[in-house]
Amino acid sequence: MASTEEIRSGLAEIVNEIAGVPAADVQLDKSFTEDLDIDSLSMVEVVVAAEEKFDVKIPDDEVKNLATVGDAVAYIEKARA
Amino acid sequence: MSTPIVNPPMGRASRILGVGGYRPARSVPNEEILKNIDSSDEWIRTRSGIESRRWASEDETVVAMSLEASGKALAHAGITPDQIGCVIVATVTHLYQTPSAAAEIAHKLGTNRAAAFDISAACAGFCYGVALGSDMVRSGTADHVLVVGVERLSDLTDHYDRSTAFLFADGAGAAVVGPADEPGIGPVVWGSDGQHLKLIGQRQEWREALYHEDGPQLPALIMEGNAVFRWASYEMANTAKQALEAAGIAAEDIDVFVPHQANDRITTAMARALKLPDHVVVAHDIRQQGNTSAASIPLALERLIETGEASSGQLALLIGFGAGLVYGAQVVRIP
Numbered sequence: 001m002a003s004t005e006e007i008r009s010g011l012a013e014i015v016n017e018i019a020g021v022p023a024a025d026v027q028l029d030k031s032f033t034e035d036l037d038i039d040s041l042s043m044v045e046v047v048v049a050a051e052e053k054f055d056v057k058i059p060d061d062e063v064k065n066l067a068t069v070g071d072a073v074a075y076i077e078k079a080r081a
Numbered sequence: 082m083s084t085p086i087v088n089p090p091m092g093r094a095s096r097i098l099g100v101g102g103y104r105p106a107r108s109v110p111n112e113e114i115l116k117n118i119d120s121s122d123e124w125i126r127t128r129s130g131i132e133s134r135r136w137a138s139e140d141e142t143v144v145a146m147s148l149e150a151s152g153k154a155l156a157h158a159g160i161t162p163d164q165i166g167c168v169i170v171a172t173v174t175h176l177y178q179t180p181s182a183a184a185e186i187a188h189k190l191g192t193n194r195a196a197a198f199d200i201s202a203a204c205a206g207f208c209y210g211v212a213l214g215s216d217m218v219r220s221g222t223a224d225h226v227l228v229v230g231v232e233r234l235s236d237l238t239d240h241y242d243r244s245t246a247f248l249f250a251d252g253a254g255a256a257v258v259g260p261a262d263e264p265g266i267g268p269v270v271w272g273s274d275g276q277h278l279k280l281i282g283q284r285q286e287w288r289e290a291l292y293h294e295d296g297p298q299l300p301a302l303i304m305e306g307n308a309v310f311r312w313a314s315y316e317m318a319n320t321a322k323q324a325l326e327a328a329g330i331a332a333e334d335i336d337v338f339v340p341h342q343a344n345d346r347i348t349t350a351m352a353r354a355l356k357l358p359d360h361v362v363v364a365h366d367i368r369q370q371g372n373t374s375a376a377s378i379p380l381a382l383e384r385l386i387e388t389g390e391a392s393s394g395q396l397a398l399l400i401g402f403g404a405g406l407v408y409g410a411q412v413v414r415i416p
Contacts, residue, residue, distance in 0.1 A: 041306075
């Protein structure tokens with residue numbers, strides 16, 4: 001079972017790869033759009049990569065609720081539980 | 082036993098013999114689009130890759146643009162109109178339900194009463210047409226088939242819808258499919274995914290649009306961009322892989338990748354998902370052309386040949402996908 005920190009750091013790797021954001025900036029309180037400058041299409045790419053990496057399903061309807069890195073980590077934790 | 086029906090043997094190979102395109106004269110920069118929508122040049126470029134697009138004038142009709150593109154494709158193929166046995170036109174913006182654009186094009190082009198029909202397969206229309214044309218040539222139904230992809234999407238664009246006003250554009254592309262010594266068109270991998278019927282399409286049917294309470298209007302095209310992006314970038318990468326497998330071609334052996342020019346971000350995500358090697362030339366015609374639906378693949382292919390980025394005999398992977406949702410992909414040898 002991956003810890004919150006493991007999921008955060010895995011997500012940070014994905015965000016870095018797709019959007020070029022330094023992985024260290026991808027912290028739980030950061031907003032994808034406001035702080036990390038991830039646009040809606042990059043967010044789709046992040047979500048698809050996260051689905052593959054963490055073996056979860058994140059439907060389109062859920063994506064808009066994932067405002068911060070913490071929201072995404074919590075969703076992935078819950079989906080894996 | 083009764084008298085047998087005579088039918089020629091199957092098994093002849095087919096290939097694309099020539100391509101041609103027509104781009105409307107007027108180039109429309111993002112600044113002009115921004116008069117109607119609350120957006121920015123930077124937003125449009127980063128979300129779609131589009132810097133400018135072509136919009137047709139009154140005179141640049143679906144048929145007029147098709148005739149220009151077809152003339153170039155025939156010249157490239159080195160054949161005359163009377164050799165065309167069938168004309169297939171892929172379009173969703175020929176605003177006559179009937180008669181077809183294909184019948185008018187077949188006549189005005191000077192074919193000898195070629196069979197002619199339109200198909201409605203949206204942005205997959207060109208790949209569908211090439212698949213049909215290839216099978217016709219292989220089976221002997223026709224010796225040469227003219228496949229046209231043509232759109233005047235600006236007619237069915239809501240110019241005040243910030244999610245689509247910058248995207249859609251006009252143009253025509255054509256290809257001649259004919260007999261070959263070696264197979265030049267791989268098996269089509271195609272299908273439909275009707276659970277996503279509502280992701281792209283007309284806002285309403287024609288009667289509702291024409292008798293609208295606010296007065297008659299054209300039924301504009303609407304799209305759920307993010308959902309389409311997800312479907313196109315990932316599911317379509319799988320379809321493209323299957324087309325490579327069906328043709329017995331490895332990703333390293335492809336020279337050119339020409340996906341439907343839906344959005345440059347889709348093209349980039351799909352190329353990444355396909356893990357195409359660096360030497361593969363990827364079409365980015367959308368940047369100056371916009372999304373021209375059925376016309377985008379032949380237009381992009383023509384541009385790559387003209388600029389020398391693609392050359393005769395190379396292998397190209399084509400994939401079209403759009404409203405339906407429908408999709409089709411095949412490997413072809415560049416004429």
